[in-house]
Amino acid sequence: MDILSGLIGGFGVILTPANLYYCFLGSLVGTLIGVLPGIGPLATLSLLLPFTFNLPAVSAIVMLAAIFYGAMYGGSTTSILVNIPGEAASVITCLDGYQMARQGKAGRALGIAALGSFFAGTLSTAALTLFSPVLVAFALRFGPPEYFALMALGFVITLFMVAGSTLKAVVVLALGVFFSTIGLDIVTGKERFTFGLIEISGGFELVAVIMGLFGVSEILLNMEKMAKGEFFKKRLGSLLPTRADWRASGGPILRGSLLGFGLGVLPGGGPTTASFFSYAVERRVSKEPQRFGAGAIEGVAGPEAANNAAVGGSLIPLLSLGLPSNAVTALLLGALIIQGVQPGPMLMTQRPDIYWGVIASLYVGNVMLLVLNLPLVGLWVQLLKLPYWILFPNILLLAVVGTYSAGHSFFDVWVMIAFGMVGYALRKLDYEPAPFVLALVLGPQLEQALRQSLIMSEGSVSIFFTRPLTAVLLVLAAALVALLIVGVWSRRGLSRRLTQALKESSR
Amino acid sequence: MKRLLAIAGLLLVFGVLPAMAESEAEIKARINALKPADFPTQPIEFVVVYPAGGGMDVTARLLAKYVEKYTEQRIIVLNKVGGAGLVGNAYVATQAKADGYTVGVLSDGSWTDALLKAPGKWTQKNFQPLAYLNYEPRTWIVSTSGPFANKSTREIVEHAKQNPGKVKVAITPGLSGEWLAEQIEGLSGAKLIKVPFQGGAPAITALLGGHIDVAGVYYSEYQGHLAAGKVRVIGVASDRRLASMPQVPTLNEALGAKDLVWEVWRYAATPRGAPEERRKYLAAALEAALRDPGLIAEYAKKGAITERKYASVDEVEAAMDLLYERARNFFAKTGRLK
Numbered sequence: 001m002d003i004l005s006g007l008i009g010g011f012g013v014i015l016t017p018a019n020l021y022y023c024f025l026g027s028l029v030g031t032l033i034g035v036l037p038g039i040g041p042l043a044t045l046s047l048l049l050p051f052t053f054n055l056p057a058v059s060a061i062v063m064l065a066a067i068f069y070g071a072m073y074g075g076s077t078t079s080i081l082v083n084i085p086g087e088a089a090s091v092i093t094c095l096d097g098y099q100m101a102r103q104g105k106a107g108r109a110l111g112i113a114a115l116g117s118f119f120a121g122t123l124s125t126a127a128l129t130l131f132s133p134v135l136v137a138f139a140l141r142f143g144p145p146e147y148f149a150l151m152a153l154g155f156v157i158t159l160f161m162v163a164g165s166t167l168k169a170v171v172v173l174a175l176g177v178f179f180s181t182i183g184l185d186i187v188t189g190k191e192r193f194t195f196g197l198i199e200i201s202g203g204f205e206l207v208a209v210i211m212g213l214f215g216v217s218e219i220l221l222n223m224e225k226m227a228k229g230e231f232f233k234k235r236l237g238s239l240l241p242t243r244a245d246w247r248a249s250g251g252p253i254l255r256g257s258l259l260g261f262g263l264g265v266l267p268g269g270g271p272t273t274a275s276f277f278s279y280a281v282e283r284r285v286s287k288e289p290q291r292f293g294a295g296a297i298e299g300v301a302g303p304e305a306a307n308n309a310a311v312g313g314s315l316i317p318l319l320s321l322g323l324p325s326n327a328v329t330a331l332l333l334g335a336l337i338i339q340g341v342q343p344g345p346m347l348m349t350q351r352p353d354i355y356w357g358v359i360a361s362l363y364v365g366n367v368m369l370l371v372l373n374l375p376l377v378g379l380w381v382q383l384l385k386l387p388y389w390i391l392f393p394n395i396l397l398l399a400v401v402g403t404y405s406a407g408h409s410f411f412d413v414w415v416m417i418a419f420g421m422v423g424y425a426l427r428k429l430d431y432e433p434a435p436f437v438l439a440l441v442l443g444p445q446l447e448q449a450l451r452q453s454l455i456m457s458e459g460s461v462s463i464f465f466t467r468p469l470t471a472v473l474l475v476l477a478a479a480l481v482a483l484l485i486v487g488v489w490s491r492r493g494l495s496r497r498l499t500q501a502l503k504e505s506s507r
Numbered sequence: 508m509k510r511l512l513a514i515a516g517l518l519l520v521f522g523v524l525p526a527m528a529e530s531e532a533e534i535k536a537r538i539n540a541l542k543p544a545d546f547p548t549q550p551i552e553f554v555v556v557y558p559a560g561g562g563m564d565v566t567a568r569l570l571a572k573y574v575e576k577y578t579e580q581r582i583i584v585l586n587k588v589g590g591a592g593l594v595g596n597a598y599v600a601t602q603a604k605a606d607g608y609t610v611g612v613l614s615d616g617s618w619t620d621a622l623l624k625a626p627g628k629w630t631q632k633n634f635q636p637l638a639y640l641n642y643e644p645r646t647w648i649v650s651t652s653g654p655f656a657n658k659s660t661r662e663i664v665e666h667a668k669q670n671p672g673k674v675k676v677a678i679t680p681g682l683s684g685e686w687l688a689e690q691i692e693g694l695s696g697a698k699l700i701k702v703p704f705q706g707g708a709p710a711i712t713a714l715l716g717g718h719i720d721v722a723g724v725y726y727s728e729y730q731g732h733l734a735a736g737k738v739r740v741i742g743v744a745s746d747r748r749l750a751s752m753p754q755v756p757t758l759n760e761a762l763g764a765k766d767l768v769w770e771v772w773r774y775a776a777t778p779r780g781a782p783e784e785r786r787k788y789l790a791a792a793l794e795a796a797l798r799d800p801g802l803i804a805e806y807a808k809k810g811a812i813t814e815r816k817y818a819s820v821d822e823v824e825a826a827m828d829l830l831y832e833r834a835r836n837f838f839a840k841t842g843r844l845k
Contacts, residue, residue, distance in 0.1 A: 046559040046586060053572055143718030144702070184590050187703045189624070189681035191590075198597045198625070202589020321715070322731045323708050327558060330708075334560030337727075337809060338568055344731020408585055409594075452702050456718070458672050 006348075007129060010356025014364055019059050023361050026063035027368045030070015031376070033086075037078050037395055038211045038402015040087040041071040045331045047405075049338075057339035058354055062361040064335055068328050069121060069311040069362070072271060073369045076113040076304050077380050080106055084215045084395060088206060089271035089307035091437050092161075092279045094214065096292060096299030103295050107239035107381050112249050112297055113304040114373040115241065120257040120305035121366040124312030127261050129359055135265050136320045142266055144452035145463050149473035150266070151446035154273065154438070156477045157280040159484055162293075162432045166484065172431050176439025179204060186448050187455075199411040207406040208415040209440060211399040213433045216420025219392045221427060226388060239378055241297070249301035252282050256305030263306075264313020270326040271307035271314075276438045278306035293432075312362060319343050319355055531577075534795050538577055541788045546607055550581040551789075553775075554603070554611045556595025559586045561706070562727055562809070566640060566773055567612035569805050573796035584612075591681060591705075596620045600629035605778040607785030610637065615772040616682070618831050622838055623681065631831045634776035636823040637786060638793040641811040642770045643725050644745035645683055647758065648738045650714050655721070660742040660761040663721065667697035675700040677710035677722040683769035684723035687744055687758075689841065694764055714738065725771070726751070726810030744769040749812075772830060773811070774823060790820060 013019065033044045045064055052060035075090035080097035093113070100109040127135075142150070155173065162169040182193045183203035194200050241249070259281065260274035282302040283292045292299050317323045322344035324330035336343050341354055348355045383391065403416045426433050457463035465471050529537075553571050557563045564586065571582040587595030599611035600621070611617070611634060618631035649655045655663050655674075667674035678685040680703045688701050702719050704710040707728035714722045715737060722729075726749070732738045742758040743749055746768050758767040775793055777786060796802055797813070806813050817823045838844040 042559075046584075049559070049568065050571070050584070053568075140712065140716035143713055143716055184593070184624075184681075186705065187680050189591070191624070198590070198594060201593045201624070202591075205589075317712075321712065323712050324560065327560075330558060330560035332560070334565050334568070337560075337565050340805070340808060342731045342734075345735035345737060346731055407589065408587060448703075448705065452704070455702050456675060456700060458700065 003129060006352060006356045007360060009352060010358075010360030011363075013058055013353050013357035014062065014360040019062055019357070019361070020364070022055070022059040022063040023066050023365050024368055026066025027070045027073075027365050027372060030067040030072075031074035031369065031372060033067070034071035034074020034090075035077045035086055035380070036398050036402065037084045037086055037215055038207060038399045039405060040207060040402070041068050041328050042331065043207075043402070043405040044071075045328060045335075049331065049335055052335060053338065057336070057341050057351075058357045060335060060339055061332065061341075061354065061358055062365075064332055065315070065358060065361065066365045066368075068332070069308060069365060070369055072304075072308045072311055073114060073117050073373055075307070076117075076300070077110060078395070080109045080113065080300070081380060081383055082391065082395065083218045084399075085210060088210055088437065088441070089275050089310075090304075091210060091214065091272070091434055092275045092303045093300055095279070095432075095434065096294070096296045099293070099295035100297065100300065101384070105238075105295065105297075106384060107377055108241045108245055109297065109300050110377040110380060111239060111374065112241045112245055112301045114370060114377065116249060116253045116256070116301045116305040117308040117373075118366055118370040119253050120260060120309040121312060121369070122363065123254075123257045124261040124264070124309035125359065125362040125366065128312045128316060128362070132316050132320055135316055139265050139317060139321075141469060143467075144449045144456060145467050145470040146473070147266075148446065148449035148453050149464065149470040149477070151442050151449060153473050153477040153480075154277065154442050155446070156480045156484075157277060158435045158438050160284050160480070161276065161280040162435060164293075164430055164432060166487075168431050169435050172426065172433065173435045173439045176436035177443045179209075179436075180440050180443025181447070186444070187451055199409065203444070204415055204419075204440070205403070205407045205409070205412045206437075206440060208403045208412040209419050210437055211403050212416040212419025212421075213423035213426075213436060215395065215399040216417060217423030217427055217433070219396055220420060220424045222388060222392065239381065245297050248297050251285075252278070252298040252302035253305040255281060255285075256302040257309040260306030260309030261313040264310035264325070265316050266325065271310040272441055273438075274306040274310040275303035276434075278302040315358070315362075319347055319358065320345060322347075535577055535579075538788065538791045538795060541784075541791050542578075543782075543784045543788060546782075546785045546788065547580050549608065550583045551607070552609050553582055553584045554595055554599055554609055555584060555586050556588070556592040556599075556611075556613065556616070557586070558588050559584075562643070562725060562771070562811075563612065563614060563773070565727075565809060566806070566811065569802060570612065570640065570775070570793070570796060573799050573802045574792050576799075577795045578792045590624070592616045593620050593624050597625060597628065599776070599778055600633035603778050605780040607777060607781045607789060609778060610789060611776050611778075612640070613774055613776055615770075615830060615834070617776075618827070619681075619834050619838075622831075622835055623843060626844075631827050633779055634774075634827075635779040635781065635786070636820055636827060637775045637777060637790045638797060638820070639815070639817045639823045639826070640773040640775060640797065641806050641813045642772050642815060643727065643811050644743050644749070644768075644770045645687060645723050646726060646740050646744065646749075646755075647742040648711075648714070648722050648724060648729060648733075648740050649720065650717065651737055651739050653714070653717055653720060656739065658741075660756075660758060663741070664691060664695045664697050664762065667699055668695060671698040672700055674721065675702050675719040677702050677704050677713060677719045677724075679704055679706055679710070683744075683771070686837065686841070687723055687767065687769045690764075690767060691758075691762065694762065711738070730810060750814075751810075774827070 033039045075086035076093045079085045079090045079093040083094050083098035085091045097109045256278040259278050263274040282298045283289050314325045314329050317325050318329045324333045403412050423433050453463050553567045555564050555567045568584050587598045596617045603609035621629050676688050676699045678701045707724040710722045713719045740755045742761045744758050
């Protein structure tokens with residue numbers, strides 16, 4: 001009953017007017033920066049960090065954590081409304097969310113994103129409360145070979161994600177992998193493909209790439225449509241998910257929560273990876289995968305649940321091991337250290353107020369975010385009424401500001417514009433750019449894990465088959481590839497059925 | 508003897524005590540007297556070349572907090588991240604304006620980058636030091652649940668010599684952990700498996716999970732695990748033992764060597780050529796911050812050692828020159844520099 005008394009103590013810490021205020025403030029700021037394209041939690045936290053110096057440690061961490069998960073709530077908004085992700089973890093939400101908006105279901109998509117986020121956030125907090133010590137032990141079993149297998153599985157899964165041609169997905173993925181190798185070699189420290197440009201010696205800034213591929217290219221595409229006068233008619237529709245939406249979303253939210261939490265716990269995982277995995281899984285288990293990419297609510301519910309659950313998961317290695325699993329939790333770690341708190345195995349006993357206070361704040365924060373976000377759905381949907389000649393220049397402005405603030409480098413703004421052109425070309429040619437982002441995120445991790453493993457085994461590939469966890473994951477990946485090949489084989493039959501289904505649905 | 512004591516006493520009363528007793532207001536007034544009329548009119552930027560939340564970042568943010576206290580000027584910590592520090596170092600060395608608004612909170616990595624990654628583009632002379640901050644020696648640690656839980660450095664190195672390829676050491680490529688492992692290989696003839704990690708945190712995770720045997724990391728990175736008894740420190744890459752763990756030998760002692768000294772050496776600098784009166788003002792503010800017992804305590808808590816002092820900026824610069832030469836010689840000897 002240590003857990004129960006700890007949690008009650010945590011609520012005691014958090015349910016004071018001051019701490020509730022900071023939790024609310026964090027949730028609000030998080031939602032706003034999640035909504036603004038380009039401006040992500042990382043840039044915001046590093047800007048706000050100095051303001052927390054004079055707060056008590058608990059208040060500071062509660063507020064900063066609320067910004068992090070608040071951003072996951074808000075991130076889906078622009079993905080759904082204008083096809084431009086608010087941050088990396090919402091890239092995948094564009095695929096179906098935007099299609100739903102085009103069909104007049106924007107409110108339903110936003111509603112399910114908020115509710116799904118709430119359930120996932122609460123579920124993952126419960127898991128964090130109950131299973132933290134067990135999960136730490138499990139996460140530690142992941143060494144370089146296990147990460148390699150997990151990342152390999154991630155790449156294979158991406159191929160199931162995209163609606164169109166698998167070959168095109170492979171091309172985009174390969175392009176992403178190539179771009180992920182730009183920068184310093186992780187073993188030798190030598191520069192690769194940088195042509196001596198110091199600005200890209202660390203690789204391309206992820207925010208710049210995302211804002212270019214999705215934001216700038218979307219604006220270009222829309223300008224073209226406006227010029228041709230083929231813009232879609234705006235319909236607002238119902239604001240809340242229907243009962244049918246709920247029935248369709250229950251499974252995805254549950255699966256997304258589990259997946260997101262699990263990936264969040266692993267150092268190196270995180271919200272972005274989790275959202276991609278969830279989308280691929282939903283498309284795979286769906287009876288009608290052809291609906292994905294054409295406005296399937298499962299494609300919104302799953303990933304949005306996953307990215308929120310991942311936040312809860314990623315707090316486990318942070319609080320219990322003092323190990324950040326991504327850049328945002330690294331900043332939270334820094335904030336704790338500046339406050340004189342050393343996260344790690346002793347935190348729970350030495351500073352129970354912080355450990356349980358943060359956990360309790362997650363329950364409270366999720367409720368606040370739900371209350372905050374549901375009424376906002378109506379407001380956000382009104383944004384669609386704005387004429388595009390007002391909306392898009394403003395989005396572009398925000399994208400420039402967000403990109404610049406990510407690395408304080410104007411070079412990144414040029415990168416964004418260049419990737420805008422690339423994204424425009426890709427989409428004109430029917431290549432879905434989302435796998436590019438995943439490859440850029442997973443590529444360096446895969447390379448690192450592979451090279452670490454082979455150094456550990458002195459070059460022998462047997463290391464991938466003698467470790468049970470690695471072997472299982474790799475066999476799973478191989479089975480999926482086999483499935484894919486069989487699928488391509490019977491593609492003919494599939495495409496015939498698909499056209500038939502489309503005909504029926506349009507009737 | 509008595510006379511000596513009396514002189515010492517007099518010195519204490521008339522020399523040291525008044526200096527120590529200088530109140531916060533007096534220090535502020537002294538710094539303010541040095542403030543140029545036209546500076547600063549906008550926030551001063553502390554540039555950190557590593558990601559937010561890391562060791563350098565925390566060092567800079569704590570420093571900023573205390574410099575703000577003494578100057579009442581706004582300071583912004585800017586993380587110029589990328590290429591394992593290269594992007595930010597190049598920024599301070601070659602791109603930032605030398606107007607006093609850019610202060611690099613840097614480490615010895617600023618000149619090893621110049622030597623190894625950007626040869627010919629800049630040298631340590633592009634950084635004009637304002638103050639020396641602190642240092643932190645690299646340490647070798649093992650897991651208390653691993654096969655080397657109770658072994659000494661000498662025993663582990665001996666084991667690696669007898670069984671080549673059996674001891675896995677976590678390193679970060681291009682940083683001192685890698686060079687330390689190489690030096691130990693060189694002087695003992697042992698073959699270590701050097702597994703590359705991007706920084707200390709992932710290396711410690713792998714150590715705790717039993718995927719590697721030894722990690723060459725900093726105290727601030729494993730503090731919590733040491734307190735919980737999950738890891739044990741087996742050697743310190745410094746010329747003296749750490750005051751916080753006097754029972755742990757230096758690696759030089761453990762292996763009978765002389766040059767196993769790898770410390771992160773942290774300093775603040777402007778790009779060379781910033782106006783001298785602005786530099787004097789900044790240097791005075793930094794010095795006051797670094798003497799503040801609050802900052803000294805906060806640095807100590809995160810494992811950084813502040814006891815080494817330099818009397819003047821010139822001495823800091825002379826020390827930089829020495830360390831630069833030492834690094835250059837090491838890189839030349841190991842074939843990294845042609």
